[in-house]
Every structure is written in structure tokens, then in C-alpha cells.
Amino acid sequence: MKNQSVSNNIDWLTVLLYSILVVMGWMTIYSASLPTETTSIFDLSQIYGKQLLFILVTIPLIFVVLTVDAKIYEKYALIFYGASIVLLAGLFVFGKTIKGQTNWYSFGSFGLQPSEFAKIATALVLAKFLSDVQISLKNTQHQLIAFGIIALPVMLIMMQPDAGSAMIFAALILALYRDGLPSWYLWTGVIAIVLFFASLFLRLPFILLIVLGVMLIHYFLSRRAHRNPILYTLLFIAIAGFTYSTGFVYDNVLEPHQKDRIDVLFGEEVNQQAEGYNLNQSLIAIGSGGWTGKGYLEGTQTKGGFVPEQHTDYIFTTVGEEWGFSGAILVIGIFVTLFIRIIYLAERQKSSFSRTYGYCVASILFMHFFVNIAMLIRLFPTIGVPLPFFSYGGSSLFAFTILLFIFIKLDANKVNEW
Template sequence: MKNQKVTNSIDWIMVLLYATLVIMGLTTIYSASLPDNEASLFDLGQVSGKQILFIVTSIPLIIVILTIDAKIYDKYAFVFYGFGLLLLLGLFPFGKTIKGQTNWYQFGGFSMQPSEFVKIATALVLSKYLSDVQINLKNFNHQAVAFGIICLPVALIMLQPDAGSALIFFSLTLALYREGLPGAYLALGGGAIALFILALLIKPVALIAISLVILLAAYFMTRRAHRNPVLYAVILVGISAYVFSVDYVFENVLEPHQKDRINVLFGKDVNMQKEGYNLNQAQIAIGSGGWTGKGYLEGTQTKGGFVPEQHTDYIFTTVGEEWGFAGSVTVIFLFVCLLLRIMYRAERQKSKMSRTYGYCVASILFMHFFVNITMLIRLFPTVGVPLPFFSYGGSSLWAFTLLLFIFIKMDANQVNEW
């Protein structure tokens, strides 16, 4: 079967889901950015026309990816990663600063956000590293290297500063978990997030008292032979120190706009006409759609321009207003189908690198999808994270296309070598 054509071994279900999401995204962008004179969808002077150009230029990228040998990603993974880090470093002397963030390169009328592409390089090199048969994520040294691969680009991105993009890289921890990372890391991360949130809502002394009660209950429910009072004492001291540090971090480390976004999330001391305006308008737009929506191009919140940047990070508000609950569920269903399909195909890989990369792709897409939608319904702080294949932008569309089709090529290559 080695001579089998690539087109015969491609997973066309993933391709169809990709194409469906891209087309739906384009029509939504057109609606979200439609001027009063109702310009043509193909007008290159409008946002929708530019998005069509980005879609058309994605086609040669797809052809190249599907044509070249998939082994190139194994062979040159560290080269791609090193080049990505250089691109991030190059932003500091050569990048363009927009809204306080230096995360774009500007070439005439063309802009490029390197962090979008560095996600791909990081996923590749992480998959390459974990594909070594000697690597065992139960080993602390191997864990340290894996987390180091993730944290190095994160550190450079945080210096821009771009917390939204940096957050996405930590989704790769889910792929590490699939490859054997102890679940204690996920539990520790989830616990730290929960304690941070609770420390903002509850007085530190009360939270520590609650933690003490829980630890005492856990201690006495544990078998006598396995009880270690010193361990529980250390855990309580650690929780106490962490809880008391939250207020300091919130007041002295976070930027003012980051504090505002957290306050907006919890409804604390915010002016809904200022720092809470975007989220408030987004919720009004989504809620006004009802069960079936107001109809395509009929969204009053969208047409009135009440939701800022609606064709980018807030694109889902247009879906909610014009397509309603039914349309929103349909879009979510398509994303879930794509994620499940990627994981299904990843599990069928004979190569550990291909399997790990498949889970990296699913993790990155899931984090973008989850954060983008939950921030609009007030379940997550507002961050600048695009909705994959939907939000306007060349860098994001090209990066998501490369990310997905590299896996599609890897998957097709596995079939050909069978």
C-alpha cells in the first residue's frame, strides 16, 4: 500500500469539518463587519474580502503540507522550534506595539503574529521529544524537559506581554497527561486555580479555616497506617502561604486591565459602561438571539456596532444573536466533532510522535475554543484568544490550518505505510 495516493488516505471527515467551520466563519465575519452600504462579500476593501484572500492563500499551504514527506516534521522539529524562538526574540527590536503588546511583525500592509506559529513548532518538538522510547514522564528529569519545552516560548510571550497567547501553550499539558504525566500535576494546577479564585472571593482566614477542616477530614478518613501528620501540616502551610500571596499578586503583579477583567468576571466594583462594556454587550447580543436567532444579517446589536472587535475575538456573539441557541449549539457541535475526530485518529497512530502531535493539536484547538466561548458567557476572564477557523485574521487562520493539516498528513502517512 506504499504507492497509495495521498488523496485516498486523507481523513476527509476532518477536512470536511475544517471546510465547514471556515465557510461558516467567513459568512459570520461578513455579517459582523458589514458596513451600511452592504458591500459585496468579495470586496477586498472590506474585512470579509480580506478573509477570503486569507482562505484562498491557505489552499497552497494545504497542498504543500499534503505533498511533502511527513518525516520532515520528525527530522526538523527542533529546527522549527529554534526558528520560532528567534521570531519571538525578534519582536523586541523589530515588533510593532499595538495596545501595549509587542506581538506583531509589520511588513508594509501585512501583519504576522509569530506566537500563532510557534504553537505548531512547540507541539512538534514536544512530540519529537516524547517519541523517544527512553522518555518516561514518570521520571522527574523527563518531566522537567517537557515542561521546559513549553515554558521557554511562554516566557518570551509573557514579556511582550501577551497572557492570552501564553495561556494556550499550557493546554499542551493535556497531551503530556495522555503520554503518562502523573495526574497529580493536573490536580495541583486545578487546585491552584480554584484557590486563587476563592481567595479573591473569600477572606484568607476563612479560606484557610475551610482548608483545615477538609484536611482534617481527609486525615481521619485515611487508613491509620498511611497517615502522615507532617505531610498534612506541610500542605496546610503551603495553602496558607499561597492564599495570603494571592492578594499581593492581584494588587502588585497583575496589570490594571487584567485586574479589571477579573473584577468584571466576578462582578466586583466595575463600571459596565467602561471596563465591563465589552462583556456586557456581548452577553446582550448572545441573549437577544433567543432560540432561533434574529436571522442572518438581521442582528441589531451586530449592525449597531455595540460589540467592539466583533469580527475577531467576539465573533461568537454574532452567531448567538443571528443564529440563536440552535445555531450556537450547531457550531459547538461541529467543534466537538472535530476534536473527537482528531483524538480518535490520534489513538490509531502507529507512531508515538504522530499520536502525541494529534493530542497536541486537539489540546490547542480545545483551549482556544473553550476560552473564547466561556469568556463571552462570563465563565472565564476576557483574554485575546481567537475562535479557530472563525475569527478574522490571516495569522490565526494560516496557523490553525498548518496545525491541523500537518496532523492530517501524518495520519495519511500512517495509512500509506501500513
């Protein structure tokens, strides 16, 4: 089949949703960083001026991504992955340390965060690995290789240390699940998280009594003819051991600021002028917006600078204050529509590489979206991750743009995959 113009095959709905989010993001950054004396929107000494420059740079960046042969992304996936690992490792020699984290390369007043681009490379190489017809995630060896692909950049990022960026890679498990990863991996992860937090604030015997009750119910109601009581016993012992170990992990492994964030999440007594300040101020800002908001550029919490880092990790508080509940729901609705659209496009791909990569894109963007907003409304511990297309930053905007438009290119190219 002859090649057709890429522009004829691009999914313009996805491009439109992306464009709307980027424009709304810049408007929000402008409001959150507007100085007392208004200057030009192109003023590069201001945050909104730099972000506008970043947005303009994405235009030729998108053009390059869309004009490159789609097969390049699959053919050189391993090279992209290797380059991202080298960049991550290079931080320990050439990186700049900011607030105890060495996760940036500094170039004058601009910086580059390689962990953002490592997500793209990991998604590409994971999709390439899983697209092999001989690969099956029912095979334990293949599972270990897939987990290893994810684990390598995660270990380097954790050493920076940047737990927020490292945690985002866990979203790729969702893409693995779509490709046949046994569901017990997901259930194990969910149960482990629930037990960890429950054991910090509930009596351990009470937790184990509940676990024992659930396991007994499952045992007697199971439809399997040959239930193995030894397996259930070993599983209960493993759960009990994990539950009793959480106290040690909390006291001896987690950093003080990480423990503070967990305490804040569960309403423990904390200093509202210290570790509890950011969350408390974000809740005040979002709550003060009411149903319709105070109006664009009229947020008193935003203008007063009461919410720290409001143009980055806490950007959604400006949406809540100035646009209100209705505006916040609109933004969330646009994000959800984008996620659904990506999954829809992924399912109609003719190659397994494109399909798997599409699910990786949806998973990464969703994890950023969920964690960023959930932490602001006390549903998740405070972790520094940007809101896609909204939060200030060149690295995150470029990475999210490349991540999404590679998939748009793959989707546009599917007519040539016959």
C-alpha cells in the same frame, strides 16, 4: 508497504468539519463587518474581503502541507522550534507595537503574529521529544525538559506582553498527561486556580478552614496504611502561604486591566461604559438572539456596532444574536465533533510521535475554543484569544490550518509506518 496516494488515506470527515467551520466563520465575519453600502465580497478594503483572501490562500497551503513527506515534520521539528523562537525574539527589535503589545510583524496592511505559529513548532518538538523510547514522564528530569520546551516560548510571549497567547500553551499539559505525566500536576494547577480566585472574594480564614476540613477528611478516609501526618501538615502550610500571597499578587503583579477583567467576571462594581462594556454588550447580543436568532445579517447589536472587536475575539456574539441558541449549539457541536474526531484519530496512530502531536492539536484547539466562548458568557476572564477558524485574521487561520493538516497528513501516512 508501498506508498499510496495521500488523498486515498485522508480522513475526509476531519476535512469536512474544518471546511464547515471555515465557511461558517467567513459568513459570520461578513455579517459582523458588512458596511452600510454593500460592496464585492472580494473587496480587500473590507475585513470580509481580506478574510476571503486568507481562506483562498489556505488552499495551496493545505496542498503543500499534505504533499510534504510526513517524516519531515518529525525530522526537522527542532529546527521549526528554533525558528519560532528566533521569530518571537525578533519582535523586540522589528515588531510593531499595537495597544501596548509588541506581538506583530507588519508588512503594509498585513501582519504576522509569530506566537500563533510557535504553538505548532512547540507541539512538534514536544511530540518528537516524547516519542523517544527512553523518555518517561515518570522521570523528574524528563518532566523538567518537557516543561522547559513549553516554557521558553511562553516567557518570550509574556514579555510582549500577550498573556492570552501565552496561556494557550498550558493546554499542552493535557497532552503530557496522556503520555504519562503524574495526575497530581493537573490537580495542583486546578486547586491553585480555585484558591487564587476564592481568596480574592472570600475571607482567608474561612478558606483555610474549608481546606483543613477537606484535608482531615482525606487523611482519615485514605486507604493507605502508612499516612504521613507531617506531609499533610507541610501541604497545609504551603496552601496557606499560597492563599495569603494572592492578595499581594493581585495588588502588585497584575496589570490594572487584568484586575478589571477579574472584577468584571465576579460581578464587582465596574464602569459599564469602560472595563465592563465589552462583556456587558456581548451578553446583550447573545441573549437577544433567543432560541432561533434574529436571522442572518439581521442582528441589531451587530449592525449597530455595539460589540467592540466583534469580528475577532467577540465573533461568537454574532452567532448568538443572529443564529440564536440553536445556532450556537450547532457551532459548538461541530467543534466538539472535531475535537473528538482528532482524539479518536490520535489513539489509532501507530507512532507515538503522531499520537502525541494529535493530542497537542486537540488540546490547543480546545483551549482556544473554551476560553473564547467562556469569556463571552462570563465563565472566564476576558482574554484576547481567537476562536479557531471563525475569528478574523490571516495568522490565526494559517496557523490553525497548518496545525490541523499536519496531523491529517500524519494520520494519512500511518499506513506506511509498518
